[in-house]
Amino acid sequence: WIMSLRTILSYIKKETKSLCVLNACSLNSATTWGHRYNFNLNQFSKRCYNTTRETQFKQLLVNSYGEPEEVVSLNVMTLPDIIKGTEVFARVLAAPVNPADINTIQGTYAYKPQFPFVPGNEGVLEVLEVGENVKELKKGDRIIPKLNALGTFRSALVAEEKDFIKIPSDIDPILASTIAVNPCTAYRMIKDYVPLQDGDVIIQNLANSAVGQAVIQIAADKGIKTINIVRPRPDLDKLKDFLESLGATLVIPLPDMRKNKDLLNELPKPRLGFNGVSGKDAAELIRMIEVGGTVVTYGGMARQPLFVPVGELIFRDIIFRGYWMTRWNLQHKDDPERITMLDYLFDLVRRGKFVPPPHELVPIEDFKTALRLAMPAKGMTNRKQILVFN
Template sequence: MISSITARAIVYNQYGEPKDEIKCHSYKINLENLKPDDIVVESIACPINPSDINQIQGVYPSKPPLSLTSLPNLNNPAAVTGNEGLFKVIAKGSNVNNFENGDWCIPKNVNFGTWCTHKSALNNEFIKIPKTISINEAATIAVNPSSAYQMLTYFEKLQPGDWFIQNGANSQVGRAAIQIAKKLGLNSLNIVRNRDNINELKNDLISLGATKVITEDDNNSKDFGKTIKSWLNGKEIKLGLNCVGGSSVTGLARKLGHDATLLTYGGMSMKPVILPTSLFIFKNLTAKGFWITGNITRFPNSRLETIEAVIKMMEDGDIVEPSYEETNVKISELTDDKLLEIFVNGLINSKQGKQLIKFE
């Protein structure tokens, strides 16, 4: 058995433009004499999410501290990047009986620092993940599909046949919400940005289970409201999910029924949430924010309960694997410069599509 391995991690020492601030830090992990409750894990895959980027920029409310103790042998206080990712256990301490070598796991909490090749940590910092779902699903289960699940189930008691409405419906959260809603028997009214191949996108979302897909132009059109009313057939929309803000959320909110809840979970347009006063007064609208990270403390069992529910839906084929731009990395051939280059390119390319770094 190998007695030690070289671990590499992407770190930053100060906040700023992510591609300029990240660095690779390497250090040894001794596989012999592990602390009794520790496990050593090797990365299988990690995504680059908007919140990871916002953390390095220093603009995300939850961020790991810049500390000399984040990793061994640091010369300057640093934080390890990445909140989400899938690992496999490669060594365990003498007290560990809930994991075997080869088991898959994900971090139990955020700010774990998942952009790395290996990590040594307490076994209770991880949730075991069954190999009944794919690597890509497991590596990205904790943020996007989990947010969609909580937004659809924690705030309004929706019954089969009820409607919800969402903008940014082509986002990964939006696509997961469409599929989870279908499984729950809910109708979804989905708003997407217009594009040349809009029918292709509409058909794609309908094949996932969307009830109706409309464009932002439809959302902002008074006339189109009549068409939507005819679809609802007397029902009122009880829940709205907003990841865009600006005029998109104004149009979305106007379609909500009495006593509905509007959850804002993203601000992709970078514009404020603008809501007509009348909706609050005459329809008793409740508008609140949603943050899955905050829910870990607000609803203590939420992370585990949500992940178990989402795993079941993935196993049953109710949620299909999202698409990613994948970069494959051979850990045995890595250098510090190579790992850094991979993540810098991932950050640059993340504007074109969701990036997933896969290790082998």
């Protein structure tokens, strides 16, 4: 199934046209968000919305492409009074800042929204009110956006029911807010390219990224071993312990790959590799792949093209592909497979086999800090920045 980029983008536009860009104004709630992971959003939600309709909300707005700290502003806008027909009025509980959000603001992403736009592709929302023709959703339901570019960096929004997927309410919303992009990317890359069995091996670089951590945990749950390439760093042992606690089979810094030949030779050669780095450094990962295997690229942290030695293509028959969650979502918008995937991930969470990446909760007012710390190139110890709203 092949779709031109133009078609993909026109789909995105069509799907997001139904969104009302909200007029919201400052809530000035006396309640402030705790920065701790276990802050009880349910209680907060009840406290704020049980009696009266809030009409003023906050949103981030982008008026031109550029560095996030310079081009993003916090706005106060008013919400429409009446929720009509198939519309859903929902408040955003938490919205993580992903590299794709940064790149969208910078204007370097494949999807280039028109100005002004509210950034934010991912997040967990709670339904506060539904229109008379809304069928599946009701007040109190937790929902996530069905497609990217919904603009989740705002405290509430009104959109069509069909723009959302309902998720279970027993899952911590902070954790749930980070499920739709990175863990789903990991899940699909493990499932869709090479049929793997118990005992098979996946090799990946950028193993410490949110996708990398999700790969480790999902693979471990499926009995698949992982070779995890990381960048050298002073606290390597700590990182190693952490990734091994998630289920990593081997964690090796890039320059030591050849030194660890014996360890690597004890494992079957991987038929599947995940590349989030690209550039020249990916050659070390490619070299490890079994003849006829596949390398799936989902990122370019090195800010260089992927250098593919010609012999790896011709003589070793390695297949190079790319993965983009946005495309998969577009192609599988209403596919039950999507629910199957989310159910599996939530079940993994319930079984205690999936934890979100280390993160920080940042109130929307501190958005500049969140955007700065979410910049991919600004160091290796970044915690995932998750915006919360009050």
